Amino acid sequence: MVAHLSLLLYQHHPITTVFFVLILLSTSYGEDDNKEYTACNKHFSCGVFSGLYYPFWGGDRPEFCGLKGFELKCEKDQFPIIASDRKLEFRLSRLDQSLRLMTLQLENPTDYICPTQTSADSSTPSDFGVFGYDRNLQNLNLLHNCTVSSPTLQQNRISNCSGSSFYGSDEFLEISSWLNQTQCSLIIKIPIPVASFNLLTGDRADLERVLGEKFNVSYKYDQGPSICDSCMASGGLCGTNMIDPSREFLCLCRDHPYSLVCGGLIIRKRLCSCSKLRINFQWH
Numbered sequence: 001m002v003a004h005l006s007l008l009l010y011q012h013h014p015i016t017t018v019f020f021v022l023i024l025l026s027t028s029y030g031e032d033d034n035k036e037y038t039a040c041n042k043h044f045s046c047g048v049f050s051g052l053y054y055p056f057w058g059g060d061r062p063e064f065c066g067l068k069g070f071e072l073k074c075e076k077d078q079f080p081i082i083a084s085d086r087k088l089e090f091r092l093s094r095l096d097q098s099l100r101l102m103t104l105q106l107e108n109p110t111d112y113i114c115p116t117q118t119s120a121d122s123s124t125p126s127d128f129g130v131f132g133y134d135r136n137l138q139n140l141n142l143l144h145n146c147t148v149s150s151p152t153l154q155q156n157r158i159s160n161c162s163g164s165s166f167y168g169s170d171e172f173l174e175i176s177s178w179l180n181q182t183q184c185s186l187i188i189k190i191p192i193p194v195a196s197f198n199l200l201t202g203d204r205a206d207l208e209r210v211l212g213e214k215f216n217v218s219y220k221y222d223q224g225p226s227i228c229d230s231c232m233a234s235g236g237l238c239g240t241n242m243i244d245p246s247r248e249f250l251c252l253c254r255d256h257p258y259s260l261v262c263g264g265l266i267i268r269k270r271l272c273s274c275s276k277l278r279i280n281f282q283w284h
Contacts, residue, residue, distance in 0.1 A: 037252045040065035040237045046074040049095060054238040055221040064242045067221050081107060093214060100219050109211030112142055112188050113204055114161035131217040137191045139170050144186040160204045191215055227260065234261035
């Protein structure tokens, strides 16, 4: 039908026919793009932020469009929440994607000062591997349900907690090398401003105030020198290989995914069944 129509047009209006065919070709080319490429080939909005792109994902943006550690929980007209893989959640209040800088604030800080036994059962020491601290930040370690005591620990006791809870810096833990998961069932590591840490006395109210302070971090997502930039320079989009247990980088291209750049090593397996993909709302 299209061919017959094109022939009739060409016989009477050859120039118009050329434009008509070009439009058909460009439309069909877009329709033939790889489904993962199509799904990720647009910026997305989350809460008060718009124009978001790799490594962020969440809401209606599939995980293969982003990177582990950068999932955003989206709430209308609110700052989104970014959740670590260690069950800590932070409110994202400022974001500069060009400089890879963000401002974070711990959600529900009181939950970590004197946690219930239930919340502590499955927790482990946490750390933010994808974030870089400046010299104004250091880690605050919260140690809970400890079965041992010492003069050093007693100096760092958290007041008004029902169990044996203490706090300390990374240096404190290094000095207390005998202190581990056997002696304390829960150790939580949270970044805070250095100036605030130096004022801590173990008072629970002070800890609540300090843990509620905003702080700035940089973030990284390249596994090597500009891997994502190289992918985009080749015409691809940065993504994640969801069939790889280690969630390696993947370059999403119009024809199919490649390991690093479009036209390179082919990843033959599909990332997902996109027609059946369901994203649930649900960040370190």
